[in-house]
Amino acid sequence: MLPEFELLMPRTLAEALAMLADYALDVLPVAGATNLIPDMRGGRRCPRYVVNIASLPELQGIRQEDGHLVIGAAVTVAEVLDDPRIARMMPVLRDAAAVLASPLVRNRATVVGNLANASPAADMAPPLLALDAEVELASTGGVRRVALKDFFVDVRRTVCQPHELVTAVRVPLPGFGSRSAFYKIGLRNADAIAVVNGAVRVDLDEGGVCRTARIALGAVAPTPIRAYEAERALEGQVLTPEGIAEAARRAAEATRPIDDIRGAAAYRRYVAGVIVRRMLEGVGSKE
Numbered sequence: 001m002l003p004e005f006e007l008l009m010p011r012t013l014a015e016a017l018a019m020l021a022d023y024a025l026d027v028l029p030v031a032g033a034t035n036l037i038p039d040m041r042g043g044r045r046c047p048r049y050v051v052n053i054a055s056l057p058e059l060q061g062i063r064q065e066d067g068h069l070v071i072g073a074a075v076t077v078a079e080v081l082d083d084p085r086i087a088r089m090m091p092v093l094r095d096a097a098a099v100l101a102s103p104l105v106r107n108r109a110t111v112v113g114n115l116a117n118a119s120p121a122a123d124m125a126p127p128l129l130a131l132d133a134e135v136e137l138a139s140t141g142g143v144r145r146v147a148l149k150d151f152f153v154d155v156r157r158t159v160c161q162p163h164e165l166v167t168a169v170r171v172p173l174p175g176f177g178s179r180s181a182f183y184k185i186g187l188r189n190a191d192a193i194a195v196v197n198g199a200v201r202v203d204l205d206e207g208g209v210c211r212t213a214r215i216a217l218g219a220v221a222p223t224p225i226r227a228y229e230a231e232r233a234l235e236g237q238v239l240t241p242e243g244i245a246e247a248a249r250r251a252a253e254a255t256r257p258i259d260d261i262r263g264a265a266a267y268r269r270y271v272a273g274v275i276v277r278r279m280l281e282g283v284g285s286k287e
């Protein structure tokens with residue numbers, strides 16, 4: 001049963017931040033509610049006050065600004081899927097959006113809610129980690145930005161404080177020669193939480209040398225992770241089968257998976273290496 005709570009409907013971001021500051025000990029923001037309502041029904045979260053941020057004008061839309069795409073906190077996964085700039089410049093984000101839940105859920109679920117919820121299996125986290133995204137946090141005290149790699153603290157915990165709101169995720173526009181890929185393994189092809197998911201990005205120069213490598217994995221540790229040692233195996237190198245195999249081995253080594261109803265820890269570690277290899281082979285072979 002849904003516990004009793006008071007729904008607050010701010011009209012502006014300033015009003016929402018004031019509400020979070022006033023009720024900081026017993027309040028949660030809600031956007032699409034696709035995580036929060038099931039959590040409240042299941043007794044995992046019981047806030048006295050819920051602040052609905054879905055209609056705030058300041059949090060709507062995707063805009064291009066200072067070499068970034070800025071995705072507002074009210075932007076749904078379906079909007080990401082429909083955005084031609086994302087399809088053109090960040091197909092890895094589009095690919096992840098396409099396999100998050102079902103069309104019904106995607107119409108309500110927000111990208112920022114997916115990150116703020118901090119599930120280790122969140123589908124938007126690996127591509128945004130691979131793209132070096134950062135989140136913008138606002139409170140009545142001001143605004144701060146945190147690199148997404150530093151945002152997740154533990155299972156369902158982030159650096160976002162109770163009086164703060166994530167207002168946007170900022171994604172640097174990939175440069176020429178940047179290639180990326182996303183991969184998700186679920187127990188079925190659609191509407192499934194990831195058993196393992198991951199994304200890679202490589203920025204190659206004219207000679208095919210990898211200048212920057214990003215490898216991110218989900219559902220293999222308490223938080224979505226970057227596989228830093230695996231990235232180092234690629235940077236400064238031309239992508240070869242041997243280099244890719246080494247990076248995949250290091251990526252599997254970076255995982256700290258658990259056994260649960262969706263998969264065994266040993267399986268997760270193994271397929272983490274497999275999907276990293278496949279993604280790197282894919283980006284390495286693109287024209």
Ligand SMILES: Cc1cc2nc3c(=O)[nH]c(=O)nc-3n(C[C@H](O)[C@H](O)[C@H](O)COP(=O)(O)OP(=O)(O)OC[C@H]3O[C@@H](n4cnc5c(N)ncnc54)[C@H](O)[C@@H]3O)c2cc1C
Nearest residue numbers: 031032033034035036101109110113114116117122123166
């Ligand atoms: C049937 C079903 C299938 C699903 N399948 C998938 C799937 O395949 N992949 C996947 O990754 N997820 C899946 N989910 C989970 C969920 O849909 C996503 O995580 C979604 O993106 C959450 O966004 P939301 O806007 O609904 O978040 P909400 O439920 O509104 O919020 C989630 C949490 O984040 C907090 N929060 C929300 N916005 C902010 C903000 N701006 N600042 C600070 N805190 C905030 C809330 O307080 C809450 O604790 C599924 C859920 C359902 C019900």
